[in-house]
Amino acid sequence: MINAIETYVQQHNEIHMEELKQLLRIPSISAVAEHKKDILHCAEWVAGALQKAGLEHVEIMATAGHPVVYADWLHAPGKPTVLVYGHYDVQPAEPLELWDTPPFEPTVRDGKIYARGATDDKGQLFLHIKAVESCLQVIGSLPVNIKFCIEGEEEIASFHLPPFFEQHLDKLQADVVTLSDTQLYGPGKPALMYGLRGLAAFEIIVEGANSDLHSGLYGGGVPNPIHALSKLLSSFHDEHGHVAVEGFYNNVIELSQQEREAFKLVEPDEHKLLTELGVSSLFGESNFTFYEQTTSRPTLEITSISGGFQGEGIKPIIPNQAIAKVACRLTAAQVPDEVMDAVEKHIHTHKPAGVRVRLNRLLRGNPFITPIDHPAMQAAANAYEEAYGTSPVYMRGGGSIPIVEVFGRLLQAPVVMLGFGLPGENLHAPNEHFHLENWHKGLSTICRYWYKIGADIKL
């Protein structure tokens, strides 16, 4: 049965790749208002693809932000219902000049497809759509009931999805949630993510005089907001990479010795990492490894900074404003607003004289840990093992998919993260790509997983 599906996938590879390229050509950047029409176009494209795959009740559903695309196939009475989640929005593609080929002109090179969204998440999302099509074409039915809930705001922290979800809880009710938006451990080596970091993102605005001032006429005599912001930002870490904001580590659950031992199987070689990243040293708290630091410890990263004339050349002014945007990744059981309370208190305590400072809260997402002994997780582990010929490792992810925590909480269902990306595929960076070997193995894994869920899970 699986063999027949795999044969179908091989035979239809060319047409599937052409369709994937169509999807990747749409610059559905959720963070930038001027791409709103591309977002809507992408939602329509996804709806069309779901229809074509044989799903029913396809609907573009309005939210207070970008729309959700819904579809279902509910002809497996007595069988569990799997809710497939994914997102059709992508990160901005800047800096454009660092892409070898344009971000929205997908190109296949060396068995990889290059484009913004190739791995995060259009490539992985499309796997589930084509898995449905393949099952229905070859077998004529699915072994489980399936619902798709594909959103357009994941890259801006799914801001409008939780209220949408609460409003449509009956329609979206399921026994297990599945998504493919994470990574394998390495080539040919599957991994099951059992935890994700949360997110607290905010901007810090420092204001000085009521206008930009000529640096000749005023230089040396008035507070400079960029100086002040630099002082503030440099107060956030001590010299050991520890965040020096009082209360920042409140509620952090320390790693168990068992977890630290398990991580030794999956930790990257730090020397190799230095070469790969092109840096002379890593960063972080001295008593944690890179892997522990980036998956199980909270972090405070300045993601952007801006002040003064941003054009070519130099404009000799003291600007009247400087802004930094900050993303904190949080670990269980930190609460985003409590962390932002601590940072807000810190900036008011450490504010240099003569300037005004304020913090605007931008994004929140709770950290998440999923139970690894749930039957759906074991179904996923067995599917991976059959498709890849090796059992998966259990890992924690440093990134945030805040909606995962919401799904788990609202549906009271396990969330299985069936990732097919690979480390180094440049998600959120120039030259994002997806390895096509995981297109084939991924599609096989997904179909196998559904059959195991259909056989194993008791409603």
Added chain:
Amino acid sequence: MINAIETYVQQHNEIHMEELKQLLRIPSISAVAEHKKDILHCAEWVAGALQKAGLEHVEIMATAGHPVVYADWLHAPGKPTVLVYGHYDVQPAEPLELWDTPPFEPTVRDGKIYARGATDDKGQLFLHIKAVESCLQVIGSLPVNIKFCIEGEEEIASFHLPPFFEQHLDKLQADVVTLSDTQLYGPGKPALMYGLRGLAAFEIIVEGANSDLHSGLYGGGVPNPIHALSKLLSSFHDEHGHVAVEGFYNNVIELSQQEREAFKLVEPDEHKLLTELGVSSLFGESNFTFYEQTTSRPTLEITSISGGFQGEGIKPIIPNQAIAKVACRLTAAQVPDEVMDAVEKHIHTHKPAGVRVRLNRLLRGNPFITPIDHPAMQAAANAYEEAYGTSPVYMRGGGSIPIVEVFGRLLQAPVVMLGFGLPGENLHAPNEHFHLENWHKGLSTICRYWYKIGADIKL
């Protein structure tokens, strides 16, 4: 004679204002390559205005950068030659949204003309052109020989003018150089600037990993260039506003007690300044007043900073690069390259681990002091006193007109800075403007000055 000229100026006020508006409409921004055609258009416009005023040998002369506009009137044998210097280029107008009326649509409100370049320097430069026209129309001749040398790169530190000047030294030879690019002390209160600060401008580039990195996957584990740059920038000043770069104050000539006493006549009220600027405290070394600090002490100002995604929303990355641009104002007898050597050494000494850092030198200008007892300076003082009814104060300027030092050195001639701007006219900032009462008094001062030079100066 002066009365007749003043009457002519009054009678032709409407047409002169229309012409000034034409000049102010040209966005001749020298720092931005895409405005090259506007620069050339502006040079042509100025050439036409010089021709129309009755000047001869009008010529747009190529330099290695933006062109110089030259013209002369040499029919006063035995009389001194005055070289009038000015610049037709302007600063960028960003942030555009803070202008009450668009920067290149000049508007007269409450006796002031608003536009980018209104006071720096198109408005003041145009005074000299109309002074020539008025003298020639009313008297039929000038009391001195006059040469105009109007450049297009003052706002980018006159980079190509010194070699141009050396190449055309014979043609530009003069007994006194005069420019109007500075300010009065206050409304109705003329000032003669006897010193200007120099300039050393550079950019600091911090680089981390060889690509932007996802802040979820790498956050907390790799060096962040914005963190590192903030640490570097915050190391530049101690908590007393003193620049903490070793060697930064080398060669600074300390103020004499006499100068500090003289400054008391012109120092701004610091409490009033706080209100005017909208800040709760000033900045600077604790043992200097605001006036001393901004005219006679060197300063290090971060004029812009940039790193990470600069668009709307937040892009959760660790950027691979962050850049700050810095302008140091220097006082006699500091040497720009020696100051940049000191800063370059400082950033390598204070560089955080794991990042690469480099300094690119952008602009250099020597500080300048002019002798206040030269007959040309006294001619200017007397002209001011007659036109404004009060004798000028002697001041030092915090800004830099680096070419002033070059003129003085190459021509071995005094440089007289006959400024007609006013403090608070927002040069280099939104809503730049020029008070039109100084149009009339300024034109009268310039004509009187030429007659005094013609009578007083021995060749």
